[in-house]
Amino acid sequence: MEAKRRLLGMTLNELKEVASELNLPAYASKQIADWLYKKRIVSISEMTNLSAANRNTLSEKYVVGMTSPSEFMKSVDGTIKYLFQVGVNAFVESVYIPEEDRATLCVSSQIGCKMNCSFCMTGRQGFNGNLTTSDIINQIQSIPEYEKLTNIVFMGMGEPLDNADELFKALEILTSSYGYGWSPKRITVSTIGVAKGLQRFLKESDCHLAYSLHSPFPDERLSIMPVEKAFPAKEVIAQIRQFDFSHQRRVSFEYIMFDGLNDDLRHAEGVAKLIAGIPCRVNLIRFHAIPNSPLKSSNTENMNAFRDALTKKGIVCTIRSSRGEDIFAACGMLSTAKKEQKN
Incomplete structure (x- = not known):
């Protein structure tokens, strides 16, 4: 049947x-x-x-096709990680992050990921398929906290712009009058810079953009992000620079800080040069450790010095608060554990 x-x-x-x-x-x-x-x-x-x-x-x-999360874990800080089954032994995560004046949901766009960044647990799963628009919207609509949501970020499992067709349908539903009617200012799409998808996003969407940088130096970035070979940061940032960000859309650069790898003042200077002239912010992120990885998070002193160096250059820079470290904090850890349990 x-x-x-x-x-x-x-x-x-x-x-x-x-x-x-x-x-x-x-x-x-x-x-x-x-x-x-x-x-x-x-x-x-x-x-x-x-x-x-x-x-x-x-x-x-x-x-209708709405399904409830199969599991959830709640942190002492109020963060909730939800697990959704999207096929036979296939799982994705979304994360609800409550704060004083906002409530953000981080949603997934793929089952696993092709990009294989060395610091990401999702990349270790390999790529197991794109989520449908239904899978994406279900993560948002089915959680008990839906009515409290103020923001959506596509920063969960997978590369959103590698699943552009389904992503754009989800963005349409989120922002259209027949759908949720949200302002694009409430939605951020994160990317490592897939060229074709990024070009389409910059032309068709007014949602905010977050670009995963993590190092200003090509060889070093390539060592932790194989995508640097196909989509060099310098070329991606040149593409971003062509578009007007002075109105609705905001661009941010995401920068996970690793101890002894990318967290000194030389790197801060490199970042400043690379993004000079782009109205933006830089978000410094503490690394959430993953199993069998030599990478460690930068210390607070280095993160503060890095932030202050960018601030002196006139770049808005913030250190993102760590959330949910007691509940498989790193993206992909809960779904990986569930998959291994099923096997």
Whole structure:
């Protein structure tokens, strides 16, 4: 028997195609979108402004498709890591991060990752597939804290711009009037700089951009990020520089600090030169240790000195607070543990 398709994650145009396929009234697509994204129902039977006959017709081939997290872990600081099953022995994570004036959800875009950064647990899993728009939206819509969310960041498992088609549909649903109606200012997409996807993002989206830099020096960056060979930071930053960031979109540079590797003043000077003239901020990030890695987080003294050096250059620089260190803090650790348990 053919599996039923999920409605959750469909754009309005896709819902119009569903209505046409099933000979439903043209206005039914907007009604379905309203039930999915405004009212967040879990069953087609709840779509009460569709006739019973039309609900039955819709149910023959489709389901809403919202599923609850399979597990969660809560930190002493309030951070919650959710685990979602997205296939046979396939899992992804999202992380809810509450703060005084905001509540952020970090969502995944892929099962594993192709990029193989040496400091990332997700990269060790290898690449096991792209998430669908339904998988992405489900991470947001199914958690109990949904109503509290103020921000979404695509910084979870995977490289968002390596799954551009599904990402852009998710961004449409998040920001459109038929969907969540969020301002693009509430959404940040993180990337290591996949050229084709980045070009499309810069042209089509007003969401914020976060670029993973981690070293200003090509050879050193290549040693921890193989992607430097295909998409050199210098070329990616030149591409970013061409676009106007003075209005809605903000660009930030993410910089994980490793002890003795990229955390001295020479590196701070290199970063300043590389991004000079771009209205931006630099986020310094403490490294969350992963098993069997020689990498260690930079100490507070070095992080403060690095921040102060960039600040003196007129660059906005902050040190990101570490969250959830008691609950498999590093991205990919919980899903890896679950996968190994299943094996």
